[in-house]
Amino acid sequence: MSKVRIIIADDHQIVLDGLKLVLSSRDDFEVVAQAGNGVEVLNLLEKNIVDIVVLDINMPEMDGIKCAKKIKSLYPQVKVIILTMYAQKSFVEEIVKIGIDGCLLKNNTGKELSDAIARVHSGKSYYDQIQNFSKDDSEEKEYPLSEREIEIIRKLGDGLTSSQIADTLFISEHTVKTHRKNILKKLDLHSSSELIQYALNNGII
Amino acid sequence: MSKVRIIIADDHQIVLDGLKLVLSSRDDFEVVAQAGNGVEVLNLLEKNIVDIVVLDINMPEMDGIKCAKKIKSLYPQVKVIILTMYAQKSFVEEIVKIGIDGCLLKNNTGKELSDAIARVHSGKSYYDQIQNFSKDDSEEKEYPLSEREIEIIRKLGDGLTSSQIADTLFISEHTVKTHRKNILKKLDLHSSSELIQYALNNGII
């Protein structure tokens, strides 16, 4: 019987090393490649035959969700499992819509990841606690932040002013102010200080 | 020859599993325990003889820096290595002051962590790119924050304005502004946003 061919992606090399060892402890798994961001994953998929891709959500260049979307459109037969730090409600719709096969928190053991891979490989899906924070609460509307908005938040956290941010991003100061305004509205916050606190507490920064 | 006895702490179980495998691949290392936060680490240290503790910075309950401080005061002979996601300048002063023995980014390979542990165990220190920022030159000017100033910082983090803070503390708005001004000067920061980020990263909030 052939092994399950796996690609793993995480922006922290040390986590990659760990995951590889975790998965290699099963002799029916084979980690064929590692990647540090979504773009690398797509490059690797061009040259490798792969059964399953394990993606961290938070990655530079191209995050896990975007990458999963690409994978599912380019290689529908490839299974995708998302690894995430926090149970972020905003991702769930995306995850379901894209048709991601599995999703679990980094909070799980290596064995559970192995189980998830085995289950997904057999054609089933594997969702961790995700259903807990799935959209039961129709009351609370989720306003997901765009990439640009997150970029703005990070720079606000560095203490840059609107005009400074505008300079680094080569856009108008007005645009930066609009973004900040929209961010505060989406998150129902009322100052940059609150925003930074929120961002740090939610893994945005 | 006895093995190097190691405790590893990270709030993500899967990362712990990975790290354990990475370190166990060396037969002169022994991972005696794992912890999900700083409090657990301290409990484990009461019952175990340990050479080295590897701490993630971002953990609930008690973060890596706070935990390191405790360890160094309670068990000075125990070596501490900090694992961090980003090279955050704000941590460096703390890290140096506390006397942490090693510090490296999660961006490194498992082998580099092993090397760091071996080196630290031999009595040397191991600093990744971090030392680019460090400035052990001469006297580090210490500008300790007063209790009142910390009180102000917390309220700033809640998004309160000067006048709102003034109301809750029954002092003049001018006084609040003076405090904030002094705080920014002491810490060499230039906006409340930077301040909040600094405060959260240093356990002030």
Added chain:
DNA sequence: TACTAAATACCCCCACCGGGGTATTTTTTT
């Protein structure tokens, strides 16, 4: 194709922040 979200850019306005001072009173330390 039409629809939608995102990014872009601009208007007005006032309150607040950041930075520069000075100065008095209270508390703590020497």
Added chain:
DNA sequence: AAAAAAATACCCCGGTGGGGGTATTTAGTA
């Protein structure tokens, strides 16, 4: 008792932030 540190309070001023709009262009999706 004297010195140092902390907390208090006030002045000025320019730039920024936060909140209310509107509108165009671009990109992705149905």
